[in-house]
Amino acid sequence: xxxxxxxxxxxxxxxxxxxxxxxxxxxxxxxxxxxxxxxxxxxxxxxxxxxxxxxxxxxxxxxxxxxxxxxxxxxxxxxxxxxxxxxxxxxxxxxxxxxxxxxxxxxxxxxxxxxxxxxxxxxxxxxxxxxxxxxxxxxxxxxxxxxxxxxxxxxxxxxxxxxxxxxxxxxxxxxxxxxxxxxxxxxxxxxxxxxxxxxxxxxxxxxxxxxxxxxxxxxxxxxxxxxxxxxxxxxxxxxxxxxxxxxxxxxxxxxxxxxxxxxxxxxxxxxxxxxxxxxxxxxxxxxxxx
Amino acid sequence: xxxxxxxxxxxxxxxxxxxxxxxxxxxxxxxxxxxxxxxxxxxxxxxxxxxxxxxxxxxxxxxxxxxxxxxxxxxxxxxxxxxxxxxxxxxxxxxxxxxxxxxxxxxxxxxxxxxxxxxxxxxxxxxxxxxxxxxxxxxxxxxxxxxxxxxxxxxxxxxxxxxxxxxxxxxxxxxxxxxx
Numbered sequence: 001x002x003x004x005x006x007x008x009x010x011x012x013x014x015x016x017x018x019x020x021x022x023x024x025x026x027x028x029x030x031x032x033x034x035x036x037x038x039x040x041x042x043x044x045x046x047x048x049x050x051x052x053x054x055x056x057x058x059x060x061x062x063x064x065x066x067x068x069x070x071x072x073x074x075x076x077x078x079x080x081x082x083x084x085x086x087x088x089x090x091x092x093x094x095x096x097x098x099x100x101x102x103x104x105x106x107x108x109x110x111x112x113x114x115x116x117x118x119x120x121x122x123x124x125x126x127x128x129x130x131x132x133x134x135x136x137x138x139x140x141x142x143x144x145x146x147x148x149x150x151x152x153x154x155x156x157x158x159x160x161x162x163x164x165x166x167x168x169x170x171x172x173x174x175x176x177x178x179x180x181x182x183x184x185x186x187x188x189x190x191x192x193x194x195x196x197x198x199x200x201x202x203x204x205x206x207x208x209x210x211x212x213x214x215x216x217x218x219x220x221x222x223x224x225x226x227x228x229x230x231x232x233x234x235x236x237x238x239x240x241x242x243x244x245x246x247x248x249x250x251x252x253x254x255x256x257x258x259x260x261x262x263x264x265x266x267x268x269x270x271x272x273x274x275x276x277x278x279x280x281x282x283x284x285x286x287x288x289x290x
Numbered sequence: 291x292x293x294x295x296x297x298x299x300x301x302x303x304x305x306x307x308x309x310x311x312x313x314x315x316x317x318x319x320x321x322x323x324x325x326x327x328x329x330x331x332x333x334x335x336x337x338x339x340x341x342x343x344x345x346x347x348x349x350x351x352x353x354x355x356x357x358x359x360x361x362x363x364x365x366x367x368x369x370x371x372x373x374x375x376x377x378x379x380x381x382x383x384x385x386x387x388x389x390x391x392x393x394x395x396x397x398x399x400x401x402x403x404x405x406x407x408x409x410x411x412x413x414x415x416x417x418x419x420x421x422x423x424x425x426x427x428x429x430x431x432x433x434x435x436x437x438x439x440x441x442x443x444x445x446x447x448x449x450x451x452x453x454x455x456x457x458x459x460x461x462x463x464x465x466x467x468x469x470x
Contacts, residue, residue, distance in 0.1 A: 006452075009399035009406075010422040014321040016393045018330055023316050023338070024309065031342050 308348050312341060315358050319365055325418045326369050328407055329391075336372065340365040362423070362433045366415050373411045405455040413448035416441055 319340055324333035344351070344361045351360045395403050406414060415434055419425045427445075431438045 004421075005398055005402055006406075006417070007421045009395045009402040010325055010418060012395045012399060013393040013403060014325060014422065017317075017321060017324065020317055020320070023320075023334075024312060026334075027312060027316075027338055027341055027345075030338055031345060 304348060308345055311344075311357060315361060316341060318358075319361060322362065322418060322423060323365060323369070325422055326366075326411075326414060327372070332372075336365065336368055339368055343368075359429060359433060362419070362425075363435065366419075366433050367435070369415065370411060401456060402452070405452050408455070409448055409451055412436075413444050413451070416444045417448050420445060 316337060320330075320333050320337040323336040323340075324330055327333050327336065340361055343364050344357065347360070348357075351357045392400055392403060406417065409417070412434065416430055419430045419433060420427070425433065427438050427441045431441045434441065436444070
């Protein structure tokens with residue numbers, strides 16, 4: 001009587017659908033709206049953009065010196081041997097130190113998680129000391145260690161088509177980061193350079209006042225001025241955006257990074273003058289530190 | 291001039307080809323989206339968004355044998371992004387004002403439906419692709435972006451959770467189709 005009730009339940013549930021109606025017309029509207037916005041953005045920023053993000057995880061350090069990342073040439077990765085994680089569906093790749101382990105799932109936002117249920121990718125130190133399992137049945141999360149300071153790594157995100165000349169050209173350092181509270185969920189956005197001059201100071205109080213373990217920032221792109229205390233520099237290299245993020249927490253970080261299509265309507269609140277490059281940065285605090 | 295005509299013909303062919311694909315697949319995609327989300331309005335939105343992304347990628351995927359499978363991959367990924375966003379919003383926004391409606395699925399089906407809604411997103415995705423779409427495990431693995439072994443373990447874990455909720459009698463009828 002109850003033969004395969006799961007299959008039957010799903011079939012019956014889907015049977016109560018409303019009529020499809022003019023789905024094709026709605027599709028056409030949505031597609032054209034996206035194209036209009038995309039064309040507008042292409043006019044503003046150029047056809048392609050790549051974000052190169054440098055992340056450092058210093059232990060108990062204050063804001064770093066932007067020249068640190070220049071060691072070995074302009075914007076050279078701060079490590080010698082790199083591995084590449086490529087996501088052909090989402091259209092980006094990620095460089096990370098060769099002695100770190102990463103796991104990810106193509107097509108999904110790249111993220112470094114330790115919560116297995118939410119696991120998209122793990123990027124962690126591969127030290128296997130004190131494994132918490134027998135070798136025969138070890139899972140990667142048992143063998144690896146979550147990133148802990150001090151660590152320094154480099155992330156490169158390349159949208160398709162990758163027509164930015166990375167690590168070359170005249171790079172313009174831009175002004176620092178301005179945390180922006182948007183229903184408590186901040187976004188990392190790169191905006192077009194419009195004005196010169198004024199520096200936007202980071203407001204530590206704003207960061208500290210956010211209860212969630214999720215922090216992101218808006219990066220106004222402005223001409224070079226030395227970063228002030230508490231600021232993080234952003235570089236704009238002829239179509240490439242580069243962000244150096246200097247963490248000022250000792251705990252590990254969860255980095256939830258993805259390329260958001262310019263015409264995606266998710267964060268339309270910020271208007272069309274924003275290329276949505278990175279969705280969020282989330283600090284991971286190991287449970288035993290909470 | 292001839293080149294321009296050729297280009298416009300190509301675009302027309304491409305659009306006609308995609309339109310056929312849209313009409314063949316949209317309804318199915320929307321149903322899967324509904325089973326994942328439980329709301330027809332959001333399901334429509336998710337299916338439409340999926341189709342826009344498939345359209346943009348059409349030149350890359352049309353020569354592949356299974357653009358429908360690609361569409362399901364996009365759908366599952368978009369669903370996961372929505373889940374993540376919903377979790378963040380849930381931390382900061384008040385609860386939704388409307389309660390989700392339960393479809394007409396019969397007395398036992400209501401229990402199964404509610405148990406399904408409580409499953410973690412990825413387990414629900416695997417069960418729906420397996421039991422509604424009848425996809426083989428290898429295709430599910432591709433669609434969800436995980437190894438086949440993980441598909442098996444997620445299926446096993448999801449059925450285990452259903453067993454806890456449904457009790458042995460109902461669970462036995464649910465698990466019957468899991469041997470394939």
